[in-house]
Structures are given as structure tokens and as C-alpha cells.
Amino acid sequence: MTEPLSILALNHYLLLSAVLFVIGFIGFLTRRNLIIMFLCTELMFQAAAIAMIAFGAYHGNVQGQVFLIFILTIAAAEAALALALVVMLYRRRPTLDAEKWSELKG
Amino acid sequence: MISAAGAQLVLLSSLASASDAAAVRLNVPVEWIVFAPLLAALLCGILALRTGDARARYSGAICVAGIGLAFLTSVAIAASVGYGFAHETVFEWIRFDRLRADFAFFLDPLTSIMLLVVTGIGTLVAVYASEYMRGDRGYARFFAFVSLFIVAMTTLVLADNLILMYLGWEGVGLCSYLLIGFYYEKPAAVAAAKKAFIVNRIGDLGFALGICLTYLQFGSVEFAVIFEQVEALRTSGAEIPTAIEAIPFLLMLGAFGKSAQLPLYVWLPDAMEGPTPVSALIHAATMVTAGVYLIARTLPLFLLSEYALPTVAWVGCLTAVFAATIGMAQYDIKRIFAYSTVSQLGYMFMGLGVLSSVGATFHLFTHAFFKAALFLGCGAVMHGFAGQLDLRRLSGLGRVPGWQIVTGSMLVACLALAGFPLTSGFFSKDMILAEAFVTAGPGYRAIGWIGLLTAGLTAYYTFRVFFRVFLGPVHFTAGEEHHGGHGHHFHPHAPGAAINVVLIVLGAGAIFAGWAGVGGGHHGWFGSMVHHSTAAYEAPAGAAHGGFFSNPHQWMMLASSVVGLLGIGVAAYLHLYNRAAAERLRRSILPVAVLAGHKWCVDEGYDLLVRRPLRFIGHVCYSLGDTLIINGLVALGGAVPRLIGAAVRPMQNGRLQGYGLGMAGGLATVIIIVWVML
Amino acid sequence: MVQMSIIYAACVAGAIGLLFLLPRRGNRWWPIGAVLGGGALGAGLLALARGGGGGGVDLFFYLLAFLAIGAAVRMITHSRPVYAALYFILVVLATAGLFVQLAAEFMAFALIIVYAGAILITYLFVIMLAQEAPDDQHPDALTEYDATAREPVAATVAGFVLLAALLGMMYRGTGAMPAHAAAHRTADAELAVLTGKVQAALRAADLIRPGETIREVDAEARTAVAAQDSGDGLRTVALPDDLRVSNVDAVGVSLLSEFPVSLEVAGVILMLAMLGAVVLARKERVGTPRDSKSGNTPHDSQSLIVGAEGAL
Structure with missing residues (x-):
């Protein structure tokens, strides 16, 4: 196993993680296509995954990686359900515009 | 507890005119008077709740046993108490600050008399009702209510303080309500029950206020303490505060409500919608006399005010004559006797007012017998003729086989009510009228003359019923409750053994009860009893038996005999020998007769003067207070969240990104707050 | 120490650059955005470099990070969903490279297989299934909701405020942490x-x-x-x-010895997700045999009620 990560290197990874997260978040807020919105959530998952692995490397253990397995699990489940929902909504009304579904509000 | 109360009672005994009054230690379980009927009420109530339980038919026997036991205990207590006093605490009830209201009994001769009347008549009526009510769906319910009534009434009578008395007072009111509305499927019965309850509320408000004022003025609601202070106040000769003078007027209002006096009498005639045994027990013999008992019990308080007893006397007198005039023009025999009850209660108040507490309680005592007999006789007629009570459709019942006992007891009771010489009503009425003439007071002599007139009217309308219904040619029509086919001939259903026995006993009482007030000393045994109670009143020296006649009682016996016989004679002419003349007479004074038949339009007057203004005020309050102010406030209360919602709603636009933006903003805010704070 | 002012300046520049890059009809200002975004990245690098160097981070990190960020920006700014998905694959690949840098080889390959291989392919399928052109004449025309961004200013401002706050907090937090994790476990x-x-x-x-x-x-x-x-x-x-x-080996041992319950839960979640996807995506068929039988149902329920009353 390689040398554990120094705090300086960790900062690099965390900065990258934060930037990716915010980009994903902005994408989620600005894009109106349901599929791209879900893609952006996947991007945020990626950002979280980088932070996990980097912290794991900093602490010199594999728990970060184990957590990533769980993240992958949730991401896969989320993708399956989200896409199923998209397909269902699209069948009901042939549009992927998130705003077109805003009458679901209470 | 008994010894402590005994000390108070020694003081109290100084009130009594006789010096031999003393606290008596009872060796009789006095609480059985209340608890035996209570047990019966519970048992009957359980049976009433278990629909379809065949054991419900025993509820009559249970009730008779419970009240009978109370009666036996009452007899033992009357014997034990004698002319003395007793006090018995069953359990501590209300102890609050200075307020002490225990579940405690105060026994004096007046209590004994009332207990004997209530439980005695109660037992007889229960026996009667066990036959009368047979086959009714609410058989067990009826006896549960009757037993409960006895519980409440004995509590009222036995109470040693005003609050316990009020408990019993409201208890009898409740039972009265329940029993008037016994046939709750009949709209008239429900309306009558409500009327009785609401009219009584007016009186009871006065009573409740009177209790409050009594407590405020005397610092106690216990009779012993109150009377001690009253005595001290009276002997001190100090000026009596207005607030204390107001107490008797408030109590009076309660008494007028419960005892159906002007202007609150209107509920009693309508109360006849209840089963007839109830009319006999509650609305003739016992409950309605609670007002008389209240005044007799708190007579020392009434003596404090110069105007209290004259007011009572005049109200009683006017009620007596007013109700008698209405009674003359009615056709429903039960109603006639209901107005007669109102009238006779007026007599009792008249008696109290003219300082003849003996006469008032004595009349209460005798009236209980003959009025119960009259109502139970009416009930027998109603029972036998399928609910027929119209004296125009009943005639000559005395000659129908099986009705002789009813006719006999009715005759006796009618004689007593009419004040026929040597019957019970004769003695008690004389006592009151004689005192009215001899007692000095505002217009008391006029009261006496009006009382005498009323005696004549009473004799007339009583025998109008008797001659119409029981004598004359035999013909009758079945009432509404007869459901036979057209070809089916109606056979009246003669009363059975229980009804006959009860009528015989009450008839005997109607004749002989009067002798209790005749004899040696001051008005015989009865007079002695009352003179040893809190209702005792010693006329100021020189005022009594002076000037007007040498012996007013003898004079009055003669006068009232003449008036009573005159009334009977008129009734005999008009309603037995020449019924056509009665019709002619009626037609010649038609407007008056119709107006009297309409109860002088009192109900309509109340409707116009009380109900409509109240409704109007109610409408105004509703439209102004409720609709505008309260609803407005409520609507305002509802509008505020709605406005906030309207302001905040755009945030909930249903767009996912909007929520995401909110989350990001929130997260950034939290991070910045943490950052700044750390 | 990293100069926070440079970081914040980079955030502002990045925000403005991203604003210009976000999709909009007839967007001719995107080069400005690209320049600003590049400037922001450069400023960030400068801050990192002035903040004490790489600390063991080699050139590959900078390359892969640049690739990841660039692909991510392109992903959210590209108006065609298919390209967005492809750019996302690029992000995944860059991330996987970073994982290799961090000696997480297994996770790197798992990421590529699961994300790039499975999830992204599913996305592409759905994109192709659900994509439609606004009119049949021009199959390449963009739909309105793809061509324009929604509230770009608010979202970008919020996002970069969040980023600045996150980075500020991060440098405060990691500044207090030891340069190397003190006691780490025995190798192997x-x-x-x-x-x-x-x-x-x-x-x-x-x-x-x-x-x-x-x-x-x-x-x-x-x-x-x-x-x-x-x-x-x-x-x-x-x-x-x-x-x-x-x-x-290490991941497997940790997974099975330290997180066995979580592993089971993850398995259950996956199974439920599969079931849920099947239920959601199943087409509701009209006029199933059960519906045709429904004419009898009222009678049946009525007889049931009658039966119940009889029992009472």
C-alpha cells in the first residue's frame, strides 16, 4: 500500500470534490430536462465519492472505499428508480420538462 | 360530630317556643331513608338498561321495598326524634375555606312530618304504579326514576345545610323532568318536560343566588349556624342589612318555581303529560310542596324582613284564586286537579305568609293524602277508559261494576278538597283562613276573604268533576288509547287489587289525617310537632286572637263549611240535576268561560311578553354578537394564517429546482453561520 | 497556507464564466465564459501552488482534475442530453483515474464498470426512448427546455456562494488537522x-x-x-x-468483517430498486380480465354486507 495522503494533497482532492459538487448542483438547478437533472445528481455522487476516497487515503484505511461501494449501490438504485419514473411520466405526457410537472404541488 | 352539632342545636332549641326541645341521640340508621331507595333506583336502573330482561317485572317490587324500607325508617325516626332535634353526619362532603356542607341530616319534627309524607305517599304510589304501569315498555325505567325521586326528595328534606338541600332540590327537578317526559315519543310530553325544567331554572336561579347570599352574609350554609346568627341578629335589635333582607326574596323565587306559584306556575298543568302516579306523587303530594317546606324550614330568615312574608301571602292568595278560576273552566279532569294543586299550594303559601306555619304544613300534610287519592283515582279512570279524561265523555262511573271503590275514594277525597266538615282539608284550610283574619298584616283580611271565596270555587270545581264523572246517567267513550275495531264494544277495564287497596288507604287518610291537627293544646299533635321545629312561630303577644272574633277558628269552621257546601250545592245543581242549565250558563258568560278555558291566555301572554322579546334579544345577540363579532373574530383568526400562506405560497411552487435552490441557500446559510460563530 | 482571497476571486470568476456558458438560444458569448472559467481554474491552481505546493500530488492529478472539471462544466452546459451523458462518462473516467492515484484500484474499475458501463448506458437508453424533436421537419432542433437554462443567475450565485462557504470551511477545518494521519494501522x-x-x-x-x-x-x-x-x-x-x-483483499475484508449488515441492507436496497423500477415502468394495460369481471363486484359486495348484517 502506498504512503498515506498528506493534508495538502487531501485539500487538493477536497477542492476538486467541492467544485464538482457545486457544478453538479448548478446543473441540477438550471437544467430543465429531467434526465439531465438526474445526471447532475450522479455528478454530485461522484464528488462525494472523491471526497470519500481521499479521506480514506488520508487515514490510510479502506473504509472510504467501502463507503463508496454503498454510494454506488444507492446511485444505481436511484438511477433505476429515477429512470423508471421518467419513463412513466413521459408515457403520461410526452415531455421531459420538469416545470411541466409542477402542478403536482400541494 | 353529633356532640359538636348538638352544642349548636342547644342554641337552636332556644328558638323553639317549647322549652323541652333537646338534641336527641338517634339509634335508627337514618341514612337508610336515602340509601334504600338509592339501592332500589340502582337495581331498577340496571334492569332498565338491560333491554329484554324478564326480571324487569320485579322492578316494581324492588321500588316498593326500597321506599317501604325508607318509610319504616322514617316512622322509627319520627318516634325517636319526637319533639326534639337530631343531627347525623353521613359523610363529609364539601369542606372549602369556611364553607362546610356535609352530607349531614338535620332532623326535627318538621323533617319527620315531611319524611312520613314523602315516603308514605311514595310507598302507596309505588304499590299503585306496580299495577298501573304493568305492560309498559319503560316499566323498570319508571321505577328507577321514582326511586331516584325519593332519594332526592328525602335528601332535600333531611339536609342540614342549604347546599345539600339544593342538591336534593335539583335532584327532584331532574326526576320531575325525566318523569314528565317519560313518554318521550309524545311531542307534548317532551315539550312539557322542557317547560317544567326551564321554568324551574328561573326559580332555581333565585334559590342558588339566595344560597350564595346566605353564605356571604352568614358565612355558613348550615341551618343551625344560620338560625343561631339570625336569632342573635333579631335579639340584638340592630338594623338588619338590606343584603340579608334580600335573602328571603331570593329563596322565595326558588320556592315559587318549584311549588308552581304565580308567575311561575305554568309548568305544573303541563306536567300532567307524565304518567298519572307521577302526577300524584311528584306533582301533587311531594315535590311541589318542597317550596312550602323550604320556606317553613327557613322561616327565621323570612321573619327578618318586613315584606317577605306578606309577599308570600299575597302571591299564594292570588295564585289560589287565579288557578281556581282556570280549574273551573277545564274539561280534562287531570288538568282540573293540576290547577287545583296550584291553587292549594297557593293556600299553603298563604298560610306561611299569614304566619300560620302550622296551618301551611298541616295543609301540606292533608293535601298530600287527598290530592294523591284524587290523582290516583283519575289514573284509575284513565287506565280503565283507555286514556279518556274528558269529563264530557264520562258519566255515571259509580254505577259501572268494579268502580265502586274508586268512586268512594274519589268522593272522600273530593269532600276533603272541598273542605267538607270534619274531613282533613276542612281542618287545615280553616287553620290558614282563621290565621289570615287574625294576623295583623298588609291586607291580610282581604287575603282571608279571597281565601274563603277560593274555598267556594274549589268546592264547586271539585264536585263538578265528581258529579259529572261518577254520578248521573251511565255513558262513556273510550279514549285515544283504545284501538279496538268499529264493531268492537268497549269494556272498561276495572282497577285491580293494588289500585283499590291504595285508594282505600288514601281515602281513609283523606278523612282522618285532619284529626292529627285537632285536639288538646295548640292545634293537636301536628301543631306541637311544628311548634318544636324551625318553622315555629310565636305570634307577638296581643296580636293573636284579639278583637275581631272571640274564637276565629270556630267562626271560620262555620263560614268555610257554609261556603264549601254552597259550592257543592251549585255543582250538584249544574252538573248532576240540570246539566243543561250548566250549558246555558256557560253560553251566557261565554267570553269569560272561553278565556278561563284558555287559562286566561297566560301562556300566550308569556309568549308575547317573555318568549318573543327573548327571541328578539337572542336574534339581536346572534346577528350582532355571534355573526358579526365572534364569527368575525374567528374569521379573522382564520384569515391571518391564510394571508401568511398566501405570502409564502409562491415558495412552494412545485418546481423541484426551486426546492433545490432553497436547500442550497439553507446549506450555505448554515455553513456561514457556523463559520462566523467558530 | 492557501490564500483564500484568490480562492474567492476564482469562485466569482467561475460563477460569471459558468453564467456565460449555460445554454441559451443564440448564445454567442460562450468564449467569454470559457476564458473566465479557465481563468478561474488557473486562479485556483495558483492559490494551491502558493499554498504550499502539491504535497505529494503529481501532474496526473492536475490533468485529471482539469479533465473532470471541464467535462462536468460541459456536461451541464451542453444542450443535448446525449452529449451531456457522454461528458459525464468522461467525468467518471477522470474520477476513476484519480482513484487509481489514490491506490483505490478496485473502486476505480468498479466505478467504470458500474457507472460508465451500466448506469450511463441506461441513461442513454432512456434519453433515446424519451427524446423527441419539437417538430418533425427538423429532427435536430432542440426542445425549449433543453435549449434554455432556468434561472441561471440565481442558481449560479447560490451555487458559488455555497462553494465559497464550503471551501472556506474546508480550509479552516483541514488546517487544524495533522499533516499526516498519526497512527495508521500496520501494513498488510x-x-x-x-x-x-x-x-x-x-x-x-x-x-x-x-x-x-x-x-x-x-x-x-x-x-x-x-x-x-x-x-x-x-x-x-x-x-x-x-x-x-x-x-x-482489503476492501473485501473490511466490507465483510466491519460492515456485514450494511452490505445486506445495500443488497436489499438494490432488490427493492429493481422491483420498484419494474412496477413503475410497467405499462398499465386497459381492460384487463379483472376489469371485465368488475360488473359482478357490486352485487358480491352487497351480498357480503347483507351477510355481515345477518351475522350481527
């Missing part, structure tokens, strides 16, 4: 539980005889206790130097 500690792996390695190196099995492994001393099958004759064997714990 998992060997103690991987007796099978040790035994196979020893047998392959002919360090144990055929009748012997490994009873115990001392990872710290790098020795193993071998015993005869008959149960006696214990002896200690030194482990060969090339016997190392691989990344997969």
Missing part, C-alpha cells in the same frame, strides 16, 4: 484473517509441506504458524516478501 494487517491466501502463497512458494496447514498468521512479524494435518508438529514459517494484501 488483513493477512491475519486471510489464512487461505497465505496458505496458498506459501504452498506455491513451497514453504510448507503438502500435509501442513496454516493455523495462525502474525501480520506484524510476517510469520505464520503451520501445523501437520494430524494436529501436532507446529512450526513457524516466515512469509515471503512479495506476499502483499491487494486493494480488493
